[in-house]
Amino acid sequence: MQNYPPNILVDAGPLIALYRQRDNHHRRAIEFAGTCRSDLFTTWPVLTEAAHFLNERGRIALLQGLERGAYTAVELGIADVPRMGQILTKYPGADLADASLIVAAERLSVTDIATLDRADFGIYRTRSARAFVNHF
Secondary structure, eight states, rough: OOOSHHHHHEEEHHHHHHOOOTTTHHHHHHHHHHHSSSSEEEEEEHHHHHHHHHHHHHHHHOOOOOOHHHSSSEEEEEEEEEEEHHHHHHHTOOOOOHHHHHHHHHHHTOOEEESSSSHHHOOBBOOOOOBBBEEO
């Protein structure tokens, strides 16, 4: 069994895989959810992105996971907009969900992440130049 850090950020890919049974990564997502005891954090842009790719049942399950505390949504506000803009400028391939996770990483001092987006999160760095470590 893998030893996970205390806190992990979660990107849309693992959430989609968890709630979409026909996803190629569904089995891995189920295994991760069953073995990871870390506190999981995500953002509303990530949840919105995940919901876009899920059917109605999956979207409801996604929200139920949030409601029961399987993961916590890090609140972002207007004060975070300039930093997100900086991130989107620095990394032209980044989307709003990615930028929101980088802001959350900086706020929580967490660079451990569960993502299918290995290429981008292999490049992204926090303001203090910390690299992300993928646990998915």
